[in-house]
Amino acid sequence: MVLFIEQALNGLQYGMMLFLMAAGLTLVFGVMGLINLAHGSLYTVGAFACAWVAAATGSFFLGLVASLVAAAAAGALVEVVVIRRLYHRDHLDQVLATFALILVFSEGTRWLFGSFPLYLTLPPLLAGAVTLPGGVQYPLFRLAIIGIGAVVALGLFFLINRTRLGIRIRAGEADREMIAALGVDIERLYTIVFALGAALAGLAGALVGTIQSVQVGMGEPVLILAFVVIIIGGIGSIKGALIGALLVGMTDVLGKALLPGLFARVMAGSDAATVGSAVASMLIYILMALVLLVRPQGLYGQRG
């Protein structure tokens, strides 16, 4: 039971991190109609910015701020230089151009920082474990990630539903020409949305980089999971991204923790564990396939 609670919390934490990634991706797709493969690169930029600033200043929190700023700046720069020219192109061109951006980003990072992973140390404030009700010991930093995810989710709902910027974003999603005709500077709006998504990805990168390590290519597996999240949740929906991220995070973590054991109960021999872990590694994709069978547009997506 203790193991289960621990793993469920891990799943929640993983899901929140995926949400930070998927939120930007789904916003950019919903508002600009752009598929951005380079979103994972912005995640990596955030992680490296955090590691570098934290090492230079000795402050992890300055590092986190740096990850937001650096990823947002990189996002805005990329939007103005490249992405802006892709909005009216078809998805194929967008895929190829952002694939090219990945190559540039990852080789650029390798050139700047080398191939060796960097490690971040937690500040004393966030290090250590807390005892939860029920006697479960859980790392404080992972709890903090869950908290940050929840705050970001609330913040985004507030931003989209209650502020002027949010109204413009939703209007831009509905009808680009009309809101341009109403005098909204659509180009600036797009840059802001892109930078916002990038900042969230950068924050996710910094947080995950702290748990694991910071290295070139760290953004790519996460990017694909974020895709799975928004396929499940429905493209363009923040709510869908949140639900999808939690589903994917929970399924993946719990599947990997529990399936090998479950298989061992019904199957004999040493094969059981390997079959179990092989199936566990495919579980979220099976989940995705099921969602596609029932609702091809995703849980909260709109048709067409």
Add this chain to the structure above:
Amino acid sequence: MARETLLTLAIMAALLGTVIVAQMMGEGFVITLATKATIFALAGVGLNLALGYGGLVSFGHAAFFGIGGYVTGILASHAGAGTAVATLPFTLMGSNQMLGIWPMAMLAAGAAALLIGALSLRTSGVYFIMVTLAFAQMLSYFAISWPRYGGEDGLSFYVRNSFPGLNTLVPVQYFAICMALLVLALIASSVIVRSRFGLALQAARQNDQRAAAVGIRPYALRLVAFVISAMITGLAGSLYADLNRFVSPAMMSWHMSGEIMVFVILGGVGRLAGPVAGAVVFILLEHLLGGVSEYWKALLGLLLLAIVLFAPGGLIGLALRRDRHV
């Protein structure tokens, strides 16, 4: 059209000429490079059928490339050990005959494509891109976590599979096999594109509703095109495994999917010889830029970016000075 046919012939002749000259000068390495380009071109020809003519932007073709490779590797390694691959429902022995391996590789890739396509084609546009990518990634994770055939380390086999009457270990003879298959695939794909099926497929790409109105069912057409496309790419995967005598999950990684897509787009989407031009230029760039800088992929990225932004018809479009005819 006539100019494009000429260009196609010229590109193939250039590739063949390079190998003949390399053979006379005893440059085995150049022949291997040309073989690699030929195999990549074949993979691209497969994808081009779905992507160029069917409008199906599959970001998961590495899955089929990898399946072709794994079928080859698994059959060859069992043949080497003299054991059966499976005993249920019937006994399947390993094989080291290319003529036996190719159909198996193509069948396996086709079967996977039938399943993946049937699900993915329920979606369209950007969903389709992401769904195909995700399924390919699923297979690659499966290959990594399945230790029987090497897992993450991959699977090597020591002798290249054999072809009646030829010594496949001689580079130029293996190149000849790959080249012949590429030519066959190009002929097949030009026949398919001009057939009733191909025309209906292109009609469905250009206007889904209009095609449906004249009695074409886009879903079935696309699924068939997707399966054929995957089978050709699977064949390329089999050849690639034999070229290296090694398969690994990297063959299924999304970088590979991206690269196959790059061959097609670099050359020109929906052009018969587009993938050939694209693959040849890609291998050349890899070789030349690799000599300039350790970080050659960044240069490649910038070049790709320039092509997307400023020459959307790809190299063939540039050569013919016409807009993309898709």
